[in-house]
Amino acid sequence: MTNPGPMICPFCGPRDAGEFRYGGDPKAARPAFGSSDAEWAGYLYVRENARGVAKEYWVHSQGCGQWLIAERDTVTHVIQRISEATA
Amino acid sequence: MTGPVRIAKAGGCALPFTFAGRSMQGRAGDTIASALLANGISTVGRSFKYRRPRGILSAGEDEPNAIVDVTLNGVRVPNVRATTQALEAGMQVSPVLGRGAALLTKLLSPFLASGFYYKTFLWPNWHMFEPAIRRMAGLGRIDPASRMSAGPGGNLSVDLCVVGAGRSGLRAAIRGAQAGQSVLLVERQDVPGGSSLWRGGDGVAGLLSEARAVGVTVWTGSTAFGAYENGRLGVHRQGDSVTLGGSLWVVQAAEVVLATGAIERPMLFERNDLPGVMLADATLNYLRRHGVLCGARPIVATNNDSAYPVALALAEVGAKVTVVDSRPPSERSAAAAKRGIRVLTRARIARALGRGRVSGMVLADGQRIEGDLIAVSGGWTPTLHLYCQAGGKAIWDEGKSILVPAFPVPGISLAGRVAGKWEAPDDLPWAWSAAPEIPGDGVSRKVWIDLQNDVTLGDVELAARENFTSIEHLKRYTTLGMATDQGKTANLLGAAAMAQATGRATTDLGLTTYRPPYVPVPMAALAGLSRGPVQSPLRRLAAEAAHRAMGATLWDYGGLLRPAFYGADEGSIVEECLAARQGAVVFDASSLGKVAVMGPKAGELLDFLFAGRMSTLQPGRIRYGLTLNEAGIVTDDGVVLCLGPDHFLVSCSSSHVGGFVASAEEWRQTRFGRDAVLIHDRTAHWATMSLSGPKAKAIMAGLGIVGTLDDDAFPHMAFVMGQFMGREARVARVSFTGERGYEISVPAGLAVALWPSLIEAGAVPCGIEALGVLRAEKGFIYVGQDTDGETMPHDLGFDAPRLKRRMGFVGDRALQLPVAGDADRKQLVGLAREGGGVIPAGAHLIEDGPRRSIGFVTSSHQSPSLGRGIALALIEGGRARIGEQVTWFDLGKTGRATVTPACAYDPDGSRLHV
Numbered sequence A: 001m002t003n004p005g006p007m008i009c010p011f012c013g014p015r016d017a018g019e020f021r022y023g024g025d026p027k028a029a030r031p032a033f034g035s036s037d038a039e040w041a042g043y044l045y046v047r048e049n050a051r052g053v054a055k056e057y058w059v060h061s062q063g064c065g066q067w068l069i070a071e072r073d074t075v076t077h078v079i080q081r082i083s084e085a086t087a
Numbered sequence B: 001m002t003g004p005v006r007i008a009k010a011g012g013c014a015l016p017f018t019f020a021g022r023s024m025q026g027r028a029g030d031t032i033a034s035a036l037l038a039n040g041i042s043t044v045g046r047s048f049k050y051r052r053p054r055g056i057l058s059a060g061e062d063e064p065n066a067i068v069d070v071t072l073n074g075v076r077v078p079n080v081r082a083t084t085q086a087l088e089a090g091m092q093v094s095p096v097l098g099r100g101a102a103l104l105t106k107l108l109s110p111f112l113a114s115g116f117y118y119k120t121f122l123w124p125n126w127h128m129f130e131p132a133i134r135r136m137a138g139l140g141r142i143d144p145a146s147r148m149s150a151g152p153g154g155n156l157s158v159d160l161c162v163v164g165a166g167r168s169g170l171r172a173a174i175r176g177a178q179a180g181q182s183v184l185l186v187e188r189q190d191v192p193g194g195s196s197l198w199r200g201g202d203g204v205a206g207l208l209s210e211a212r213a214v215g216v217t218v219w220t221g222s223t224a225f226g227a228y229e230n231g232r233l234g235v236h237r238q239g240d241s242v243t244l245g246g247s248l249w250v251v252q253a254a255e256v257v258l259a260t261g262a263i264e265r266p267m268l269f270e271r272n273d274l275p276g277v278m279l280a281d282a283t284l285n286y287l288r289r290h291g292v293l294c295g296a297r298p299i300v301a302t303n304n305d306s307a308y309p310v311a312l313a314l315a316e317v318g319a320k321v322t323v324v325d326s327r328p329p330s331e332r333s334a335a336a337a338k339r340g341i342r343v344l345t346r347a348r349i350a351r352a353l354g355r356g357r358v359s360g361m362v363l364a365d366g367q368r369i370e371g372d373l374i375a376v377s378g379g380w381t382p383t384l385h386l387y388c389q390a391g392g393k394a395i396w397d398e399g400k401s402i403l404v405p406a407f408p409v410p411g412i413s414l415a416g417r418v419a420g421k422w423e424a425p426d427d428l429p430w431a432w433s434a435a436p437e438i439p440g441d442g443v444s445r446k447v448w449i450d451l452q453n454d455v456t457l458g459d460v461e462l463a464a465r466e467n468f469t470s471i472e473h474l475k476r477y478t479t480l481g482m483a484t485d486q487g488k489t490a491n492l493l494g495a496a497a498m499a500q501a502t503g504r505a506t507t508d509l510g511l512t513t514y515r516p517p518y519v520p521v522p523m524a525a526l527a528g529l530s531r532g533p534v535q536s537p538l539r540r541l542a543a544e545a546a547h548r549a550m551g552a553t554l555w556d557y558g559g560l561l562r563p564a565f566y567g568a569d570e571g572s573i574v575e576e577c578l579a580a581r582q583g584a585v586v587f588d589a590s591s592l593g594k595v596a597v598m599g600p601k602a603g604e605l606l607d608f609l610f611a612g613r614m615s616t617l618q619p620g621r622i623r624y625g626l627t628l629n630e631a632g633i634v635t636d637d638g639v640v641l642c643l644g645p646d647h648f649l650v651s652c653s654s655s656h657v658g659g660f661v662a663s664a665e666e667w668r669q670t671r672f673g674r675d676a677v678l679i680h681d682r683t684a685h686w687a688t689m690s691l692s693g694p695k696a697k698a699i700m701a702g703l704g705i706v707g708t709l710d711d712d713a714f715p716h717m718a719f720v721m722g723q724f725m726g727r728e729a730r731v732a733r734v735s736f737t738g739e740r741g742y743e744i745s746v747p748a749g750l751a752v753a754l755w756p757s758l759i760e761a762g763a764v765p766c767g768i769e770a771l772g773v774l775r776a777e778k779g780f781i782y783v784g785q786d787t788d789g790e791t792m793p794h795d796l797g798f799d800a801p802r803l804k805r806r807m808g809f810v811g812d813r814a815l816q817l818p819v820a821g822d823a824d825r826k827q828l829v830g831l832a833r834e835g836g837g838v839i840p841a842g843a844h845l846i847e848d849g850p851r852r853s854i855g856f857v858t859s860s861h862q863s864p865s866l867g868r869g870i871a872l873a874l875i876e877g878g879r880a881r882i883g884e885q886v887t888w889f890d891l892g893k894t895g896r897a898t899v900t901p902a903c904a905y906d907p908d909g910s911r912l913h914v
């Protein structure tokens, strides 16, 4: 078994993890304006802290500047999939 | 003659050095520790809590005692591990802990048992002890004037990284290279070979040349101090001198082999911290590598076979050796006896004898043995640190009496002694693993477990009695293993002692979490070249030379070098302020953001990014706006120019350009789509000079940059295009001072020409300091200075986002939360000090009645135009308090002030049109 290695940007290829910045939880969709106070507070502050595979925004801030969605195992830090974030 | 002495006549060239002011000689190839031993030094310092004399224990990175400060070539390096640092000519070595505080410690010592800090926090009064404890705390003295330099370091990616260049590591590296892998072999010592360098063993030289032949890269003097996720290792490469911090490398390895060996454990007996008690393996190291015999009459105390080769080697050079083995007689003990060594089996050491250094020992049966060295081997702890840091777990195997990995960690394998494998040096049975032996009841508990942090068996047992029985509580309550040696020799003994005290198995107790770094890494190496201007390069203005020619004093404003004022001293700030109100000033505004947003969804994106609507802006017009975060908090203010259909330019504050672009990109890519709108930061492409004052219009007319200055065709908050020196120029009517203003933007290369032409036309140069006063007179905010992490738009008087626009922008919903409607929100107001003068910025404002802070002063200046002090403040329910008096408080000083509107100068804004 080998180590999973550096992060792989879909635009730039394998790059050092230090070039990337965590960008939050893509699941936290922006509630509609009419949502309850609790829903809005949840969107702002409540985050899942899953053990296992988590979908995360990452941005290649020291590289191409693109926003990405990574599926990362929070136990092993292994990134199983990484793709361009879409609107 | 007793104690350590150099017996080897030949050796490296002589290196003079001093220890505690005494001149000494060492040799090339010495460590500081071996040189001290060669000079007969037994005591190298005093212990941390009790100031007991301490000697050199080990010959490696596990050393708890021999921590010294070194001064060389005027650079002072604190907390150097004498056992791993190579000696250099001219080193001034001094013990980290002196005798200074000994008396104090004696007075306090009854209080220094387990949990001392926690108990002292509660009783009787921490403040009584604090000064004394602060003086005692810490190790070496840092000299702020001394700075270690460091190399650049870098990243390296390999197929295989092998840690440890002993025989096992060399073999693993060769195998990898032969299989076609790119291989890096990292070795802490200055030469490869690992323990073979003093334990002997065949074929190291051959293995090394074979490794080089198959292309293995060998890094000596390099410590893999941390294992991080995904196979990343932190490696510190030592510098050529103690004054050089070395360099930091991040090694990305697809596979890692740890061949890190094992660390010998001390034995537990009364006064086992006496100088002259050393690890058996270390005495062999000093003998074979440095020609130093650590004692002429050594007593080798052991519970395993690994100390026998040590005893034989010491005897071979003429030492009078006694072996004290806690086990029954064996083939090995018989073989040693046959070689003329006195061997006592089933013999346990009870107490060390000697004043200041070892003169002998007493056995459990009362027998006394003379000797000048106690060389101990209490078993071996595999160096599983990197495996554990990478997610592994070390557990004590009762059956094999050794620490083992509990489960495999992907990408990491173990080789050699760390994996529990040690080839026998001869044909006899080779039992080198052994369980710690903890002294039973009825003997003194002044048995040292953690030498660096002065934790005794009694301390561990006290922790057990006070119910701090988990391994993590034991660590925190007693500080066991928390010193800079991270308990390399102590942790397992501490766990075994706690297990015995609570009637549990060592296996069940576990060990504390291993964390990087394995050895201390100099801060200089972590920083590398990333310090000073390299770490944070100053950004500079295109017209800097022109400013300097005008006598500007330049200061660092958030990483940007900008003119603070022009003239000899800060007195000129007053003249600059008055010139803005009476004539005309010009300041260099080039660092203000110029971020283009264009494309079919440009207006939509800006409407979403700003709390005010921007898409309705007509070409040629300008609008002020605030940006918020999703919590409704103001993050920046700026103006937006509409350059044409679907084409805008955002002029955010100088220090928020990066933040604005990052946030705009986030929303663009995750919400609006990459194809519908483009963001392009043009800040550095354009230089901007901002002209303002009642004479600004006349000066503009003289420059001829734009065709019309008629206020109907070219009103405030509009811009027109013109020409300067044949190139495109953009002139915008905006104002940071409250006076009529023209902001002239030209290609950055023309900045040096535009500045003098404005000065020649009669504008007075104005720096950032005067600008800060002028905008404060108008109540114009600096976001981040006049706002804090709770400020919403309506706290600043911008009610529309919450009351009128309501939705469709970042932070909209947060402005409707109950908290946004609280009556006591901190609101921006002004202050006028009673009796004149300036209120200190940062002063708290105190309500009459209950003494409670209701806010604070965010900006405060003497206003030259108004002839009084002006201040901006965030005050609870501030606007309702206008006209009321409050008390201000700053560092013990107080005074009275009247709450006023934020704008102190020209409240109706008529000056914009003068």
Ligand SMILES: [Zn+2]
Pocket (backbone or CB within 6 Å): A009, A010, A011, A012, A013, A060, A063, A064, A065, A066
């Ligand atoms: Zn990229």
